Amino acid sequence: MEDKLRVDKWLWAARFFKTRSLAVEAINKGRVHVNGQQAKPARDVGAGDLIDVRRGDLDMTVRVRAVSKVRGPAPVARELYDETPESVAAREKAAETRRLAPEPAADLAEGRPTKRDRRLIDRWRQS
Template identity: 60%
Template sequence: MAVTERVRLDKWLWAARFFKTRSLATEACQAGRIKLNGAVVKPAHDVRAGDWLLVRSPGGEFEIQVQGVSDVRGPAPVAQALYAETDASRKSREREAEQRRLAPEPSFELHGRPTKRDRREMERWRG
């Protein structure tokens, strides 16, 4: 594993397994979904140990402190050692996951066009 003092933000996000590909990490940086020490930065910005990151990814919103830097994607336990998530961030993500579990989005059950039976039920509800 290549350990250095600083590394590009998009490489670090990929190595820490927040994004599946480096191009997805780059797109997230360019879209403003990544904040480094409270500021939106470009993908080529350097990350150092001790920096604070706010990462909004498909897995949720993470508030983390960088513990180590690496530009090589390794196994999950090694990647998790690169950062420390705050307790508030962890609790918030768990609370959101519980809400999604208890009250799923109704549109997730819809698949394709309504059948004839579905249309009749909709007409019945509309009156």
Template identity: 60%
Template sequence: MSDAPTSMRLDKWLWAARFYKTRALAVDEINLGRVRVGGVPVKPARDVKVGDVLTIRIGTTAREIEVKGLSNQRGPAPKAQALYAETQASITAREAAAEARRLAPEPADSIEQGRPTKQDRRRLADWDRWSATLDDSDDAGDPG
């Protein structure tokens, strides 16, 4: 009997290939539709075989990979990377997206703090910059 299986559960393969730290995280991501096999959303128990094409979305980046091998156990990173190969189109798209983010960064990323605190709001309210009071020297309001 050989050690290499002919097919295995998707969640276990994602864990063994080191895409997710635990199988539970892999199951959550699969259930959220962030992992697809052949462009179709699947369930965690779906069997994957050598040659299947997976689309995995982690954060804002999507990767299209081809399954090259199966393993029942999680090994070191070099062995895990031997279990799959990213398609050339996926590599090109990822590099183009990284270049676009470098050239035009997201404006929200420059915000260092979130909403103003109560103290910040009080300081803004005390700031008299946006006052709408009229000057006494302005006679525009007098009829006559």
């Protein structure tokens, strides 16, 4: 373990992103903030820094506990940070909202109608 590490490497080692290039892409798009300021990939982070990460519709605020250059197993990566209580509460509330009001298109498991399906629909509409 070291004192400081680039934020893109830390996000990769902490398993927020599958590759460093995905971490760099998210940072360049402004989806990562360190101590309230927009970060650049080479920004150093250390223990005690506060990192805001947005992935899709998931926003997380974590406090860095340790840094590691290597990407270890998920339980070890989880020890590199602590999620803030406000972040946990917001994430759980968003999950509950998604559970109570699911996406309307989620029921469409079969996808678009086939050509045969469209012909049957057209026949049904004409009669």
